[in-house]
Amino acid sequence: MKKLLMIATMAVAISSCYNDKYDKLYPxxxxxxxxxxxxxxxTDIKPIIAASCAIPGGCHNADGxxxxxxxxxxxxxxxxxxxxxxxxxxxxNGAPTKGHxxxxxxxxxxxxxxxxxxxxxxxxxxPNN
Numbered sequence: 001m002k003k004l005l006m007i008a009t010m011a012v013a014i015s016s017c018y019n020d021k022y023d024k025l026y027p028x029x030x031x032x033x034x035x036x037x038x039x040x041x042x043t044d045i046k047p048i049i050a051a052s053c054a055i056p057g058g059c060h061n062a063d064g065x066x067x068x069x070x071x072x073x074x075x076x077x078x079x080x081x082x083x084x085x086x087x088x089x090x091x092x093n094g095a096p097t098k099g100h101x102x103x104x105x106x107x108x109x110x111x112x113x114x115x116x117x118x119x120x121x122x123x124x125x126x127p128n129n
Contacts, residue, residue, distance in 0.1 A: 034112070034113035034116055034117075036113075036116050036117055036120045039117050039120045039121045039124065040129050041076065041121065041126075041127065041128055041129050042129065044117045044121070045079075045117065045118060045121050048110065048114045048117065048118060049073050049074075049079065050074075052103075052104045052107065052110045052114070053073045053103065053104055054072070054073045054074045059071075059103070059104070059105050060072060060073035060074075076128055079126070080126040080128070083121070083122045083126035084122075084125075084126065086122065087100060088103075088118065088122060089115075089118065089119050089122050091103040092104075092109075092110060092115050092118060093115060094109060
């Protein structure tokens with residue numbers, strides 16, 4: 001029994017030493033940078049929303065969708081109202097709060113750079129710039 005306990009302890013100790021380097025697992029794409037120093041609604045956020053959230057037949061387009069409370073993200077005022085709740089940031093990060101779903105619904109997660117831009121825009125108060 002002692003021998004089995006010792007082997008199990010060693011296996012746990014050895015497996016806990018696993019250490020990957022983030023930059024080795026997720027290398028940067030050559031020539032591609034993510035600049036979030038200046039984020040603009042018109043230049044940065046609006047195209048992301050149009051491509052990922054307010055797509056035709058999607059959840060947050062002008063047609064409305066009862067499942068999402070008819071939140072039309074083509075309307076800046078509606079988007080700004082939702083941005084102040086921080087739900088957008090949680091949902092696009094795949095960590096939705098109770099009663100919400102990871103977004104975009106039934107689509108791949110948006111690029112981390114775009115998530116960073118939206119997060120920056122929300123943190124800046126979701127300005128119309």
